[in-house]
Amino acid sequence: MKHRIVLLAGLALAALSSVATAAPSAAAQREISGLMQALERSGCRFQRNGSWYGAAEAKSHLQRKYDxxxxxxxxxxxxxxxxRxxxxxxxxxxxxxxxxxxAAEQDASAWFQQQLRGLRAAGR
Structure with a gap:
């Protein structure tokens, strides 16, 4: 019985460690990269903490957060x-x-969700 508990605990730890070290799939990485490119190419301004920034500077900031x-x-x-x-x-x-x-000013969350839907519809 004790051996079985130790074995199960070991399997649980292995499963947790594989989850903890999981990386984004190739498809997820492509979509996130596509979102960053969409922002950079958009010509939109990005407001952060009350100040407006150009698309390239916003992309750079979001890349640091993503990293x-x-x-x-x-x-x-x-x-x-x-x-996140x-x-x-x-x-x-x-x-x-x-x-x-x-276009009307909007929350960045809504803008990125819209871009993601567009990427997926285009099959990227």
Whole structure:
């Protein structure tokens, strides 16, 4: 009985460690990269903590946040990237905003979700 418990505990630890070291799939990495490219090419402005930034600077900021999350295995899907990196300031908690030419200003979360739907519809 004791041997069985030790074996089960070992299997549970192995399963947890494999989950803890999981990396984003190739498809998830492509979609997150596509979201970053969409931002960079958008011509939109990005508001962070009350200040507006150009798309290239916003992409650079989000890349740093994404790299941080990757090191901690906290962004394995595009949805997690949007939720944990691209939606709000991790310091102030304020929502990021996006303002694109000819479109109403919106929360960055909604903008990135829309971009993700577009990427998936295009089969990327």
């Amino acid at each position: 941080y999350l990757l090191k901690r295995n906290l962004a394995d899907t595009p949805e997690q990237f949007i939720e 990196a691209a939606s709000r300031s991790s310091i102030s908690g304020r929502a990021y905003r996006v303002a694109c030419p000819g």
